[in-house]
Amino acid sequence: MTDSSRQVRSPLRRKLLWLAAVRVMTVTILLGSGALVQLRTPDLWPVTPFFFLVGLSYALTATFLLIRARVERCRWLIDLQLATDAVVISAVVLLTGGVSSYFSILYALPIIGASILQFRRGGLLVGSLSALLYATVVVGQYQGLFDFLVTAWPAIGQSPLPPWTLACYMAGLDIFGFLAVAVFSGYLAERLRTADASLARASTEIADLQAFNQHVIESLTSGLATTDQHGHVLTFNGAATHITGLAGEEAFGRRAFELLQLPPAFERALEGTVKGSRRADLRFTRPGGRQIELGLSAAPLITPDGRAGFLFLFQDVTETRRLQRKAAAQERLAAVGEMAAGIAHEIRNPLASMSGSIQILRQELPLSAEQAQLMDIVLRESGRLNDTIKSFLAYARPQQISSRRFDLSRAVNDTALLLRHGPEFGEGHQIQVHVPEVPVWVEADEDQIRQVVWNLATNGLRAMPGGGILALEVQVGAEDAMTLSVRDEGVGMPPDELDSMLQPFHGTFAQGTGLGLAIVHRIVSDHGGEMQVTSVPDAGTTVRVRLPAPTAAPSTARRPPTGVQ
CATH class of the missing domain: 3.30.450.20 (PAS domain)
Structure with missing residues (x-):
């Protein structure tokens, strides 16, 4: 937007343009009337000064239009314009008969303009100035102050003056009219300004309220x-x-x-x-x-x-409904699991009685070789079934977590020692333990964390039937979070099996129950940890368990580094 367009948009400058337009129109009417009078009644008015005042008015109007950009910074220029108008009107009144001039009504124009632009103060100021100038013209006529003008232009004094008393009465009425116009126009201008200010405030409040309502509507998540x-x-x-x-x-x-x-x-x-x-x-x-x-x-x-x-x-509500359906399904599965756990518990008791009875019978009865073999099969399968039920009960009825501070590195070393003497450890197996030289303190249920290490390591050994290296590693990462890694060089798993490997009874080993990894995942989740599994077929599997840091750590004591054992 250009400077000129901004000037037009300014309310004050717009009023000044209207004032200039009224001034030009009035001066043009005066010019036309003066020319008409001169044609029909020569020498009624002094033509030269009259048209000089008309031309001066045009020049002043053009000058004020050029400097209107400074009006907002210099408000006194408005008073100067209106005062100049009053002086020019006084000169016109003097040239056209003074107290008998019909042009005295023109004083109302700058008075009303002053009230519009400067409100009550401007109206009273220009009204008072107009009254003073008009009174000066009337008094000067009767006191001979303007005889030099009569000498230069005789047409000024050719009309007889009314009696002094009548002149005072006529001038008083005119002055009263000037002041009345100043008071009433100033009052109306003040009321209009107050109304405009109230309307502007109301418009701003309505616009703010509309904007606020729009922001509220757009801020809704629904x-x-x-x-x-x-x-x-x-x-x-x-x-x-x-x-x-x-x-x-x-x-x-x-x-x-x-x-x-x-x-x-x-x-x-x-x-x-x-x-x-x-x-x-x-x-x-x-x-x-x-x-x-x-x-x-x-x-x-x-x-x-x-x-x-x-x-x-x-x-x-797509995600909400999905979660609700999932929660409902989980509730049904939990109910089924509780029922199955109860049934498994009821099966376990008679199973123990049956197994004990068969052991006694095998020891006391004379059996043939085939009968003894059948007895051994029954005992072995009873033990396997008992282990399955035990694992299922551990998964279906998780024990309450009993957290205490313990050294994770020592727990890993102890588990590695047990593994080397366990039935899963073969001649081609090696177990490597990599733990920090200082204790790695963790706040958790020690028995359950040891079970996590045991289950993961046992699965790693079973995945290497022909032998290989099983690596157990403990690391302390950012914010003192601990990471337990178990890496084997076994058969690995394809990507499509990784998603289902943590589900119950999803086992890949003939001698397993299919609950080992499910129990590990449940224990890690209960402790607020995370579990990550990466596997490559025929290259091995790595399981990383991340446990949160303890709330505080005691003083550490160094231990000798642990390497290949």
Whole structure:
């Protein structure tokens, strides 16, 4: 926007332009009337000074238009313009008969202009100046102050003057009129200014309120749409655009019932609703073809004049419904698990009695070789079944965590020592332990963490039936979080098995129960840790367990470094 356009937009400069236009129009009327009078009644007025004043008025108008840009900084220029107008009008009145001049009414123009531009102060100031100048003209006529003008232009004094008493009366009426115009125009200007200020404040407050309401609507996380009485969309906030994938321009003017893919029955029910709202859960197809679940609430939009339309509030509840279905499924599985755990517990007791009885019978009865072999099979399978039930009970009924501070490195070393003397350790196996030289303190249930190390290491040894290196490593990472890594060189797993390897009874070893990794995952989750598994077929598997740091650490004592054992 240019400077000139800014000047036009300024209220004060706009008023100055109107004042200049009125001045030019008045001067032009004076010029035309003077020319007409000169043609019909020669020598009635002095032509030369009259037209000089007209030309001077044009020149002053042009000058004031050129300096109007400075008016806002120099307000006294407005007073100078209006005072100059009063002086020029006084000169015109003097040239056209003084107290008998019909042009004394022109004093009202600068007075009203001063009230508009400078309000009450300006009106009273110019009104007082006009009264003073007019009184000077009248008194000067009767006191001979302007005889030199009569000598130069005899037409000034050719009209007889009224008696002094009548002149004072006429001048008094004119002066009273000037001051009355100043008072009333100033009063009206002040009232207008007050009204404009109140209107500006009200407009600003309304604009702020509208902006605030718009911000509130756009800040809603739920989709919001309003319609007219026929259901055509009037408002469609940003959340509605995000949920439906439809821009506001696409939604405006369309019927909300079709836009939100509502069934006809819902529309009929909503149109019959007087108070309250209607709720619906529906499937919505976005423009790209993706289906989502919407939770929608609709109600009539009531105004003081009655019903004005409808209000729709909706949310994308796809993830919420998925979690609810998952939670319901988990509750059913938990109930089944509790029942299965109870059944397993009831099976375990008679199983122990059966196993004990068979052991006694094998020892006391004379058996043939085949009978003894059958007895051994029964005892072995009973023991395997008992181990399976024990593992299942450990998974289905997890024990309460009894946290205490212990050295994770020592627990790993102890487990490695037990593994070397366990049944899973073969001739081709090697166990490497890499732990820091100082104790690594962790606050957890020591028995359960030892079970984690044992299960992971046992799986690693079983994955290397032909031998290989099993590496156990403890690291202290950022923010003192501990990471336990178990790496083997076994058969590995394909990527499609990694997602299901932590599920119960998903075992890959003939002699396993399929619950080892599931129990590990449950224990790690209960301790607030994380578990990560990476595997490459025929290259090995690495399991990393990350445990949170303890709340405080005691003083550490150095231990000799541990390497290949």
